[in-house]
Amino acid sequence: MNSQPDFYEVLRVKPTASQQEISRAYRALMRTHHPDLGADGGATDGGELSRAELLQIMQAFSVLRDPARRAAYDRSRTGTSTPGGQGSGPVVIPVRRVNRRHVPAGNTIRITPVRWESGPWT
Incomplete structure (x- = not known):
């Protein structure tokens, strides 16, 4: 099967x-397993396991x-590589081309950076 542990079982959800x-x-498990908060106090045998x-x-x-990594993990758990069940090839995304008229915009405001060194205030 898979050498990866079941992450849902690890988090007990x-x-x-x-x-x-x-x-x-996660927060509840971190409280019980964190080395600074645990009851073992850094024991050698239990510390490595912890x-x-x-x-x-x-x-x-x-x-x-x-969410993206979780979805990929769920797909790897069930054995399907993509939602469609196909191989791991590229996903085709349909694109619609919008024809633009090559007419310059009439009342376009161009914003440029302000140079504080030169201006009416100097």
């Missing part, structure tokens, strides 16, 4: 969780908090 639920779960869990929690949150 459902795959249908909202952004707010994901953020709350650091690994902490890194997994941070990685899961970095993926699930961004």
Whole structure:
């Protein structure tokens, strides 16, 4: 299958969780696993496990908090690479060409940067 851990299980939320639920779960887990706030106080055996869990929690949150990365992760979990189920080729986006008349604009205001060194106030 995939060597990547299930980020929803890491954060202990459902795959249908909202952004707010994901953020709350992340903050709650960070409170329990953070080395400065944890009860283990930097123990050697538990500290390494806690650091690994902490890194997994941070990685899961970095993926699930961004809607685009979360959608890509969800697609990789289900096995489809694109919403259409096609390969990973380029996505064709239809573009409409707008014909413009080559007529200069009549009352266009051109804004230029102000040079404070030269002006009526010097």
